[in-house]
Structures are given as C-alpha cells and as structure tokens.
Amino acid sequence: xxxASKLSEVAKIAGVSPITxxxxxxxxxxxxxxxxxxxxxxxxxxxxxxxxxARRMRGDKSKLIGVFxxxxxxxxxxxxxxxxxxxxxxxGYDILIFxxxxxxxxxxxxxxxxxxxxxxxxxxxxxxxxxGYLEVIERQRIPAVFFSFDAxxxxxxxxxxxxxxxxxAAVEHLIGLGHRRIAFIGGSRATGQSGQRxxxxxxxxxxxxxxxxxxxMVEGRFVQAGGYAATEQLLALEQLPTAIxxxxxxxxxxxxxxxxxxxxxxxxxxxxxxxDDIPTASGVFPTLSTMRQPLAQMAxxxxxxxxxxxxxxxxxxxxxxxxxxxxxxxxTGPAPAA
Amino acid sequence: xxxASKLSEVAKIAGVSPITxxxxxxxxxxxxxxxxxxxxxxxxxxxxxxxxxARRMRGDKSKLIGVFxxxxxxxxxxxxxxxxxxxxxxxGYDILIFxxxxxxxxxxxxxxxxxxxxxxxxxxxxxxxxxGYLEVIERQRIPAVFFSFDAxxxxxxxxxxxxxxxxxAAVEHLIGLGHRRIAFIGGSRATGQSGQRxxxxxxxxxxxxxxxxxxxMVEGRFVQAGGYAATEQLLALEQLPTAIxxxxxxxxxxxxxxxxxxxxxxxxxxxxxxxDDIPTASGVFPTLSTMRQPLAQMAxxxxxxxxxxxxxxxxxxxxxxxxxxxxxxxxTGPAPAA
DNA sequence: GTGAAAGCGCTAACAT
DNA sequence: ATGTTAGCGCTTTCAC
Numbered sequence: 066x067x068x069a070s071k072l073s074e075v076a077k078i079a080g081v082s083p084i085t086x087x088x089x090x091x092x093x094x095x096x097x098x099x100x101x102x103x104x105x106x107x108x109x110x111x112x113x114x115x116x117x118x119a120r121r122m123r124g125d126k127s128k129l130i131g132v133f134x135x136x137x138x139x140x141x142x143x144x145x146x147x148x149x150x151x152x153x154x155x156x157g158y159d160i161l162i163f164x165x166x167x168x169x170x171x172x173x174x175x176x177x178x179x180x181x182x183x184x185x186x187x188x189x190x191x192x193x194x195x196x197g198y199l200e201v202i203e204r205q206r207i208p209a210v211f212f213s214f215d216a217x218x219x220x221x222x223x224x225x226x227x228x229x230x231x232x233x234a235a236v237e238h239l240i241g242l243g244h245r246r247i248a249f250i251g252g253s254r255a256t257g258q259s260g261q262r263x264x265x266x267x268x269x270x271x272x273x274x275x276x277x278x279x280x281x282m283v284e285g286r287f288v289q290a291g292g293y294a295a296t297e298q299l300l301a302l303e304q305l306p307t308a309i310x311x312x313x314x315x316x317x318x319x320x321x322x323x324x325x326x327x328x329x330x331x332x333x334x335x336x337x338x339x340x341d342d343i344p345t346a347s348g349v350f351p352t353l354s355t356m357r358q359p360l361a362q363m364a365x366x367x368x369x370x371x372x373x374x375x376x377x378x379x380x381x382x383x384x385x386x387x388x389x390x391x392x393x394x395x396x397t398g399p400a401p402a403a
Numbered sequence: 404x405x406x407a408s409k410l411s412e413v414a415k416i417a418g419v420s421p422i423t424x425x426x427x428x429x430x431x432x433x434x435x436x437x438x439x440x441x442x443x444x445x446x447x448x449x450x451x452x453x454x455x456x457a458r459r460m461r462g463d464k465s466k467l468i469g470v471f472x473x474x475x476x477x478x479x480x481x482x483x484x485x486x487x488x489x490x491x492x493x494x495g496y497d498i499l500i501f502x503x504x505x506x507x508x509x510x511x512x513x514x515x516x517x518x519x520x521x522x523x524x525x526x527x528x529x530x531x532x533x534x535g536y537l538e539v540i541e542r543q544r545i546p547a548v549f550f551s552f553d554a555x556x557x558x559x560x561x562x563x564x565x566x567x568x569x570x571x572a573a574v575e576h577l578i579g580l581g582h583r584r585i586a587f588i589g590g591s592r593a594t595g596q597s598g599q600r601x602x603x604x605x606x607x608x609x610x611x612x613x614x615x616x617x618x619x620m621v622e623g624r625f626v627q628a629g630g631y632a633a634t635e636q637l638l639a640l641e642q643l644p645t646a647i648x649x650x651x652x653x654x655x656x657x658x659x660x661x662x663x664x665x666x667x668x669x670x671x672x673x674x675x676x677x678x679d680d681i682p683t684a685s686g687v688f689p690t691l692s693t694m695r696q697p698l699a700q701m702a703x704x705x706x707x708x709x710x711x712x713x714x715x716x717x718x719x720x721x722x723x724x725x726x727x728x729x730x731x732x733x734x735t736g737p738a739p740a741a
Numbered sequence: 742g743t744g745a746a747a748g749c750g751c752t753a754a755c756a757t
Numbered sequence: 758a759t760g761t762t763a764g765c766g767c768t769t770t771c772a773c
Binding site for chain 2: 118119140157159175176344349
Binding site for chain 2: 742743750
C-alpha cells in the first residue's frame, strides 16, 4: 500500500520477465493470451502505472506540451493558456505550465532544460525578447512555438495577432467617432507587442492628419493599476484627451476606473477602447469596446504547428499573424462637442 | 551547437572521468583545484546543464512544487496559482501547473504519477472530491496539500477558508441592510465549498428568522455566464429578491450584468455580494462588495506545510481554515422600501 | 584525490 | 512466444 509499484514487481507476480510484462501492458509485441492476462491482473492488483520519467529518459514521447509563461499575472495569459490547453487536449496532449519572469535565471536553467526534455514540445507565451533562453531554444532546435511575440525575427514559428494593423483599426474607430485628441497607454516592451501597437496608433493618427503628441503617450505595464496611474497622468493635462486607446483590456479597466474616480463619464466625456477582448470586457460597466483576439484559432494553429514539428517537420522561421476584429460596445462614443 | 551536452562530454574535454566532473560541478566531494577549473571551463564551453530527469530518477530533489488544477477556467484559480507561485519562489521552489478536469482519467494517471515523482510535493487546487487520484495521494503518502477543498476529511493537510462562517457573514451584511428576500447562487459541488457556503447562507437566514426558500437558491457553476443565467431565473420570479449572494465573484459579475440588462439598478433595486475578492471586483462598476480571501497568507501556509513534509515531517490530516473579511463596496445598499 | 561498478525503471535490438 | 543484453544520464557506494 506504500510507494508506487514497478514493472519488475508486476512481472514477478505474473511469473514472467519484465520485458514480457512491458509488452503485455503496452500491447506491443507477441505475448500469449495467458501471459497477458496474468500480467494485466498483476498490474491491476498492484495499481501499477508506468514510470514516464524512465520512459522519457529513453527518448520516448511524453504526450506533454510545455507552456512557458513569463507574465503569469496577466489575465490574457490565463485565457491563452486555457485555449492552448483545450486544443492540446483535443489531440491527445496534456499541458504543463511553467511560470517564471525569465527562463535564463541561474537556478532556472536546469529546470527549463529538464522540462524541454520532458515535454515533446514547447509553447512560449509572451516571451521576453531579451531572455537568453530563447537562444537556447533556437540553437538546440527544440520543437517550439512563440506565442504573442513581436520583438524580432526568430528561427521558430511565431503565432501572434496583427498588432500594428489592429491598433490602427482601434484608433480609426475613435477617429471615426470624431475624436481628435486620442491618448495611448502602452504596456511593457518585453514582447515587442506594445511597440507595434504604438506604431499602429501613430499610423492612424498620421493617416488622419493628426499630430502624434508625446504627452498623450503613457505607460501602464499591461496591468490594471498601471492603466489607472497612466490615466491619472492624462487627466492631469491642461487639455484632456477625449479618447484613450489602451494596449490591453486590463489597462483599459484601470483607465475607466480612473475616469470615473474623477467624476467624469465614459464614454460621454472620454471614450476608452481596449485590446484583447478578455471575457471580463463584456461584464464590466460600461461594457468595453476592444479588439478581439481570435484565441481559439491561434491556439489551434500553435498546437498544430508544434505537433507537426514533434512529428518530424523541420523547425523553421514562420510568422503566423492573425487579424483582429473590432468589437464595439459601450465604452466608446462620439467625441463631445468641443 | 546542436543537442544539449552531457556530463560525459564535459568530462572528456576536461580529461577526467564523469564522476569527477560530477563532483566538480556540484562542489561535492574532493576535487583538485586544477581539475575543478578544467571541468568548469569545459562545462561553460559546452553550455552544459545537468539533466534533472536523470537526477530525479535517482531520487534526488527537484525543488519543484506541482500545482494540480482541475478548473483552470476560473479566475480565482489563477489568483491562487499566482500566490502559490510567489510564495514558492520566495523559498527557492519553482512551480509547475498541471491542468486537468480530473486526474484519474485513463491516459492521465501515468502523467500524474510522473509529475508526483518529478516534483518534491504537490498542491491540489480545488480538487474534485470524487477524483480517484485523491486516494492515490493519500495511499502513497505523497507530500501534498489540498487547497480550497471542503468536501470531506482527508489524510493530508487542507488549506481553505471558513466557507460556512464567511457565507453567513456575507448574508448577515445583507440582512443588516434591511434585506429580507435574499437569493443564493451556488457553484458546482465538486470541491464541497459551495455546499458549505449554502449552509452558511441558511444559517444566517435562520438566525434572523427568515425562511429558506428553494426558489431563491439557484446554480451557476462558478462561472460568469452561469451567474447570468441563474439571475435570469431569479428575475423571472413572481416576487423578486432584493439581494443576491453569489458563491463567487465571477457569478456575481454575471448577476450584475443580468440585472442591468433588465434595466434594473445595482444596488438601488437589487444588491449583489460576491465571494473571493478577485482583483476585478474593485474595477467593475458598481464595485463589488464581497468576502476577501487572504490568499497570500493561505498560499504561504500551504507552501510551508508542504515544504515541512518534503523535509520529512509526517503527512497527516490537518485542517487550516482561514477567516474571510467583509469588503463593503458599492454593489450592496439598503433594501428598497417595500 | 580519483575512478570503476552498480543501479534508478524502462524498453529496442538481438537472441533463443 | 519469451528472455538477455545493453543503455538512457546521472550519482552513491566502495575501491585504489
């Protein structure tokens, strides 16, 4: 009743050699009906489960996908991980989530290394472009996909949204509503996505002949509290913006909160649009206009790419960018009459 | 530049035997200064990292805590995992999150088994009371802690909140505001927590001499959409409740949403109180009154218990129940004059 | 101070 | 149809 049992024990009870027991359990080679039954019975009796560690050490598949996350705090990360988990499950893989700010820290490298061996393939979520571990992956040609990454070209497939184009669409929505003084709340620069979104913001303004003003571009670290603080900065300006484009939904929530705290109304006085469309976006008040990320499709694509590599396809550079959809809800409205 | 390098390669370059290289790298036995330096240089040159899989197969510690999650969809789970991750990190452990609805499924058992071997200890988050894997853990005396579980007595430590008492406090808050017709939205019964919260709800009503009405007790599976649907049921009643107690915040969001959709106001016409106090609770409008779970403390406690067991303390039944704090925000107010 | 042997649990390849 | 050998990468005896 104590520790887990091993194959040799099962074999002994069944009166066969370990390898025969192994064959019987995996239904692999030739095993007589009689022997097979004795083995299976013994296994059941001992509650035997094969040691995947040992199997994996021999190089067998583990049917496990590792998801490396470096910003577990964020809600999008949660949603993405959920989507990947579902997709993986559908095709017979389980996922293991490993969480660290960086993967190249001193004590962390062996763990990453171990997990990369344990898992058949890896998905790196929002990896930091400067993380040294990215190079390890590229160098060792480990089957891997980067998810939501826009920092630079890499030699593995990258699944992401069309950050720049989508940001532009968000801002064009605001411009279409008559807004002329539009602020941008950016996130941290680690994955390169915020930078692209900022470019899209500038693209839209430029196309409409509007100036790109430094005082209207603030930073909120992709977190709600950061969005709140960034918005307070904006609300302290001489001339307030009439609309805010936040580089993710969580910062948009913070922005709305800050605006309400000042006794102003959304969208009557200031419109707010987010980015990502996490589930909460439709549950808050006012419901949040935002750009929707096709997470399920992206997750499916990432998993498919990964499994292809696991099954032998070469690891190659490949950019899979998904378009986003504008979701208009109640946080954006016509610009107030000046 | 290809695959990861192994100890024997390092040893060959350094001109020593593998075991000497091993000693040098771990700084363990006697190694001459000269040999040590050559080994370290060779290791650096080859980018060598020890294979934890192989180490672990020999029974060494991995400094890894496994977090088994069976309802990854929920936001509380995300918060709890984050808290545990932080605590673990503080004392030199990393965490690995494994996500499955159940852990006793056919293909899943070997993976669970493997992870339980790979990790020094396990935290089971919101485990399903009927999951057969719980018994495996109890039987094999694997160092483990159950987190947010209230289904039955088990032979491992359990870290949870005082579900029944806290639920009672939430409802007493509503009663104190003059509410007499109070509804309850429960979650799924898997962890036993919803049941305890429902008992607390009934306790409070009974203590105030109020009837416990079946039509006021509905089910929302702990998810926002479920809370929405459950509230629609309540809003279809002949006589509406003036307050709703939801067994978690996400269902409370759904409830507020449903109420708004009917053109009613929170809390003017119907008060809503949640349970957990996830971060979004203070960002929505109206801000959500709820019961706060002392997550950081709970996580610290769980990790401490676990590490004690990893370090040799016996695995024993132990109930660690934390009190919750009432957080009054803007979603609860005086009962409307009948 | 260093190395050889043995073994963690499993299975492919090669016998028999 | 079954068993033997060998080896995945590492480290704990036990020798020298």
